[in-house]
Amino acid sequence: MQVTVTVNGKTESHDVEARMLLVYYLREVLGLTGTNVGCDTTSCGACTVLLNGESVKSCTMLAAQADGEEITTIEGMASPDGVLHPIQEAFRQHHGLQCGFCTPGMVMAVASFLKEHPDPTEAEVREGLEGNLCRCTGYHNIVQATLAAARQGALAP
Amino acid sequence: MSTTLVDGPAAGVVGTRMLRREDPALLSGEARYVHDLVVPGALHMVVVRSPYAHARVLSVDVSAALASPGVVAAFSGAELAGEWFSPMPCAWPVTADMQSPSHLPVAVDEVCYVGDAVAAVVAASQAEAQDAAAAVAVAYEELPAAVDLEDAASDRVLAHSALASNRAYTWELVPDAAAVERAFAGAAVTVRERYVQQRLIPAAMEPRGVCVVPQPFGGEYVVYSATQIPHILRTMLGITAGVPEERIRVVAPSVGGGFGSKLDVYAEELLCLALARRLRKPVRWSEERSEAAQATIHGRGQVQEIELAADAEGRVAAVRVRLLADMGAYLQLVTPGVPLLGAFLYHGVYDVPAYAFTCTGVFTNKTPTDAYRGAGRPEATYAIERAIDALARKIGADPQEVRRRNFIRADKFPYSSPAGLVFDSGNYEAALDAALELIGYEELREAQARRRGEGATRLLGVGISSYVEMCGLAPSRVLASLNYVAGGWEAATVRMLPTGKVQVVTGASPHGQGHMTSWSMIVADKLGVSPEDVEVLHSDTAVSPLGLDTYGSRSLSVGGTAIALAADRLIDKARLLAAYRLEVAPEDLELSAGQFSVQGSPSSAIGLGTLAFEAFTAHDLPEGMEPNLEASATYDPTNFTFPFGTHVAVVEVDTETGKVDLVRYAAVDDCGNQINPLIVDGQVHGGIVQGVGQALFEEAVYDGEGNLLTTTFTDYLVPAASELPSFSLGRTVTPSPSNPMGVKGIGEAGTIAATPAVVNAVVDALSHLGVEEIAMPVTPERVWRSIGASAPGTGGGR
């Protein structure tokens, strides 16, 4: 079936299988491999992207369900000249990543979270990121990065 | 060795919190993990796995799978048996009489755990391969399964029909049996504890993945694998699949965490290689999460018995330990050796004269175990740190005081341990003091007493864990004495390019540790260049042919030392060239910020960049000097390194629900000199949470038939941000005298320290109710039951 989506500001239109998940559409059809797959039970959040500015786990929805919608992936966060988005920069400044596998999903989850909670407490950040697992950082620096991004007023794109 | 309480002053970039150079690629989605690689024409492999823990394979029929759309090939274990030149490798036959069952990448007659491979299907797409795999018809005759570790040790049910016993080996370390007997006979107080180290699933966020690409000419194979060990893998793939080693190139692209689980040689890596050879096409495999739970090694899995003999003040005179260690169904790369990495450390940070350790490795019909973050050392630390708390309760002393009474004193280093090691340097009391201060120990004890006095239902518990670990694996001679088949050195090359930029080639293979950052810092300071001008090449055997990879907190103390030595050699050569150009004696030159200048006449100077260019053009070199500035070094450590520290956990335990909240946590670690404290912090944070995971949440649960019940993140509870506090970190710095940079290693420390700190805290919260032991993971139900069992009527119940 034909699917037309705006991904990172660019309109894409493809004939895809009805059963194709959004995450595989992004990874395999569009070649946007920054979005990762870490589980098969919608538990880890590695696949988090923004759908019309709100975070979704792209392994939980079909590409077809995104028809007509706007998607932002990690590849769409930095500016075209390579300047990191303030949230990405905050992760870097606060060492909020190690192996980086959870990071794209985590950054997208933070983007969505900060839009809803521009001035969060630490506890709110921890609750807000509950659906995104990281095995490397122990979350400490991810939380610090999120709080720092909030202080700088870093909103979603 | 002196100990300082702050990060040492930094000349240059070493010692600063330099931001990681790896991050931009990882943060922007540019980094490529194996699953991200686009390989035209690659076929997809799916492995058919046994649903039984133990069964005879009567027949495997792949005909329906072969008829399935898109399928290129499908093979049973018998059809693939000719592909293997030797069985799956185990590099650590710990005793001469160790038993090891036959282990092929795909089983032929008998499957021995749920997840054991029985067939492989290859198709044009992943979905087609999956559909076809479901069509493979396997007839099994189910056999009784040995599931429970202690039951398996009794040989009531055999895990392998070809073995007469489930016992893999018994390994002993008893330097003086009579001394141990005497200590127990003369002890005023003895403690005897039994702890269960539950099985853990490492759960790196990136599941494993492999892609093997046969090259059209020359018969070479490029193996892309999510591995920690490209070099070891290359050798082992060659030996096992019968491919000449030089025809295999292993590349580990970005790797999404390992924690030991990618320190192995796996069936799927061998299968992709053998099928790529057979089909002459690229073959790839992507592990699914629920598959990973069974097909990737587990960690821990021990039953521990520890006894202490002490005097009335709690001074420990002897430690005696007996372990049963669950090997799982087969011996993977270092399975039998994991308990031995802890065998020397069951006396912990304490000066204990008499020591006895015995371990029996036992086969069960479960996923094989192998190294998981800390590998043997978390188990050892858990046992001694829990037992020390038990001793403190028994003599009615504060647990921190009992620790102090027993510490190896700072003036005793280098310390010859009762287990036969030489601990390089340490100051345990300084770390304990710093940790207690950081957490506010005295106030916490008062608050705890207050709550108890008020009859509060949210009780406070404080748990201490003082640890020492041996890491920096390892001196090759020591490995030889432990029967490990390889060495423990690491290799490095440093070269300057014509433009003055620097390349570092390392045999370490990072997967989140930030080696590119740390290695470039080391070299930048040596050569007086900016870290940005240092390129670090790694994880590709074509670029870095020599190496022993990343595990056991070895990368900095072994691999980093090799880099520092190579840089020194490069400087030695540059000095000769500089002396030639400046027409002085080499000894008259001093190197500072990348400039060689003549002592006493600083205007006469030449920079390393200029020298690099001159060495490159080679137009005018001293007689006999080879062109280019390049040097290599291979460093074999003379000793392990012994990081240490004290962690303190504070929990609140709800006596009505049994719920445990980890509310505060302080960690003071001493890893010797630090290259980048920012990275050290990150390692400690992540390590703590893996240790907390074992204490409170994680367990690979099997039913009585040997089915793994925790195959997803909804059943296997990797800690989430909401379940954790932030951490207060502190550090003492006691350099290691064993290597030139005085570094020790920090990759495993957090995990080693955290588990006993947290469980000690829970038991401490409830100790006045008579609770002495709660099995891990310390779930609300277990806590609630333990309260009821210990003091009926005070809440909880059976």
Ligand code: FES
């Ligand atoms: S891949 Fe794990 S939640 Fe989507």
Ligand code: FES
């Ligand atoms: S950085 Fe590795 S999983 Fe989060």
